Structures are given as C-alpha cells and as structure tokens.
Amino acid sequence: MLDEAAFGRRPRRQKAVGVQITKDRLRAELEKRRSSRSADERDRVAADLAGWMYSAPFRLEYDVTVAAYVPFGTEPGSIAQLDALADRGVILLLPVVPAGPPGPLDWVRYDGPSSLIEGRWGLLEPKGDGLGTDAVQAASVIFVPAYAVDKTGIRLGRGAGYYDRTLTSADADLVAVVYDDEVLDEPLPADPHDVRMGWVLTPDGGFRELG
Numbered sequence: 001m002l003d004e005a006a007f008g009r010r011p012r013r014q015k016a017v018g019v020q021i022t023k024d025r026l027r028a029e030l031e032k033r034r035s036s037r038s039a040d041e042r043d044r045v046a047a048d049l050a051g052w053m054y055s056a057p058f059r060l061e062y063d064v065t066v067a068a069y070v071p072f073g074t075e076p077g078s079i080a081q082l083d084a085l086a087d088r089g090v091i092l093l094l095p096v097v098p099a100g101p102p103g104p105l106d107w108v109r110y111d112g113p114s115s116l117i118e119g120r121w122g123l124l125e126p127k128g129d130g131l132g133t134d135a136v137q138a139a140s141v142i143f144v145p146a147y148a149v150d151k152t153g154i155r156l157g158r159g160a161g162y163y164d165r166t167l168t169s170a171d172a173d174l175v176a177v178v179y180d181d182e183v184l185d186e187p188l189p190a191d192p193h194d195v196r197m198g199w200v201l202t203p204d205g206g207f208r209e210l211g
C-alpha cells in the first residue's frame, strides 16, 4: 500500500515547495513498489501492453503520427509496444533528451530496435538527426511515461519537467502508461504547469478515458 499520509493533506493554498516534497515522496514510494515486481510480472505486463496496441481506441494507420518512448528501468512495458505500433504502420516518434538543463524534448523517427543507442542516464534513444521540438505537434496520440495518474488525469512524472515543457505545444490524445495500481483514486498534487492526461493505458485495464 502507498503511505496514505502522502495524500490528501495539502491545505488549499500550500506553496509550490510543499507540492514538490509530496511529489518526491510519492515518486520514491512508487519506484520502490515498481522495483519489487518480479521478472515474470514485468514480462507479462510488457506483452499485455504491446497487445493493447492492436485494439487502441484511436485511428492508427500509415498517415497518423504517434509519439511514444522506450520504457527503461522499472517502467512498465518494453520495445515490444513500439514494434506493435510500428507494425500498425504509424509514423512513430521517440524522444531525445536535449543537452543542458531540462527543456522541451527533441524527436526522432523510430526505425526498429537496432536504431536505438544509449543516451543520457542510460535511456535508449533513436539515432539520427533530431526533427526538432516542434515535431511532436504532428502527433495525434502521445504515450507519456508516468509513475502514477489520478482519475482526473493529473500525472506524476520523473520530476525533471521534460514532458510538461513538451506537451504545452501538443494537440493530441495524451496517454499515461502505468501499472494498474498506479491509477490512483486519491487526487495527485497538481502544479499549475501540469498538463492533464486524457487517457491511461494499463496492462489489465487497457485504454481508459480519464476526467
């Protein structure tokens, strides 16, 4: 169970620094729970997430641009979900972390597992020239990594702010990808810059609309 004390205690006008501490505490708890999941569970989850790509509630065809990411560390999923998307024929964009301090993500088209190389923090990123930070504006669906999402679409990310800076310019269906028990009934602490997710994808529940 998550530490209930980390939820729901925020006074109406708590300062931003208070939100930050609560978010960091939640991230640490959720990371701990993720790292305790077995290899068998991770494999099952990766296969299920890839499977859902064939019944997504979005039009996914050759003329549709989708943005996703390569799951890493304890994140649910694997390259199999990217290959499933590519198999559906979409133009698939993956993020590249820009040099320097956090800013909007750059994007490169996915061209199969062999086109991935290790980037910052051991992330796998596609090689090739970046299409620029605006490339994501062509996407009609964006899969977004998260530690958790609440029922209203507030997402808890890694805390660097890459996605929040990126999604302000996007006009797409935003899909947070999390484990089933990371779709929280309790409201997550929200900052003014937080961009709300319209959808969540989980291994057991598939795609569900939020809000």
Ligand SMILES: Nc1nc2c(c(=O)[nH]1)N(C=O)[C@@H](CNc1ccc(C(=O)N[C@@H](CCC(=O)O)C(=O)O)cc1)CN2
Pocket (backbone or CB within 6 Å): 069, 070, 071, 072, 075, 095, 096, 097, 105, 121, 123, 145, 146, 157, 158, 160, 161, 162, 163
């Ligand atoms: N799979 C995946 N790709 C992604 C993200 C993600 O969350 N998941 N991102 C989502 O934004 C961006 C990368 N953001 C990241 C932010 C922090 C760390 C990280 O490991 N930070 C270390 C501290 C690093 C340091 O300062 O030395 C840590 O938190 O322990 C990794 C990726 C773009 N690509």
Ligand SMILES: Nc1ncnc2c1ncn2[C@@H]1O[C@H](COP(=O)(O)OP(=O)(O)OP(=O)(O)O)[C@@H](O)[C@H]1O
Pocket (backbone or CB within 6 Å): 023, 145, 155, 156, 157, 158, 159, 160, 161, 162, 163, 164, 165, 168, 191, 193, 194
């Ligand atoms: N649009 C933005 N413009 C400027 N700063 C931002 C913006 N979005 C987020 N930030 C800053 O980025 C930092 C991290 O934000 P937050 O804790 O919401 O990250 P997150 O959504 O969990 O992480 P990520 O987006 O990297 O997955 C905060 O210091 C926040 O002020």
